[in-house]
Amino acid sequence: xxxxxxxxxxxxxxxxxxxxxxxxxxxxxxxxxxxxxxxxxxxxxxxxxxxxxxxxxxxxxxxxxxxxxxxxxxxxxxxxxxxxxxxxxxxxxxxxxxxxxxxx
Numbered sequence: 306x307x308x309x310x311x312x313x314x315x316x317x318x319x320x321x322x323x324x325x326x327x328x329x330x331x332x333x334x335x336x337x338x339x340x341x342x343x344x345x346x347x348x349x350x351x352x353x354x355x356x357x358x359x360x361x362x363x364x365x366x367x368x369x370x371x372x373x374x375x376x377x378x379x380x381x382x383x384x385x386x387x388x389x390x391x392x393x394x395x396x397x398x399x400x401x402x403x404x405x406x407x408x409x
Contacts, residue, residue: 316385316386316387317355317356317358318354318355319355319385320352320355320358320359320382320385320386321352321353321354321355321356322353322355323378323381323382323385324352324353324359324364324367325353327367327368327371327373328349328353328367328371330371331370331371331372333370333371335349335350335353338367338370338371341366341370342363342366342367342370343366344363344366361396361399364379364382375397376397379393379396379397380393380397383396383397
């Protein structure tokens, strides 16, 4: 099942800001991240600006490419997107138990 993070009203820019910070902290340009996760640079830009919602697969690939610990960041992002406690638990479990199945 493919989940899309459907952010609440102010969450798109918040989630995009978090993803942008991960990329910057990793010392990657958008073009480098694009190559690493096989997603067009324009799509990465749109996600970072809050114009497009990232999929769970994209977040998983993005996190791994930037050296983020999915078990720590997934609950925070899911909460920002307005997921309830059960959805957060399922999402976190899916991302942390089978990361090779989540990669983009």
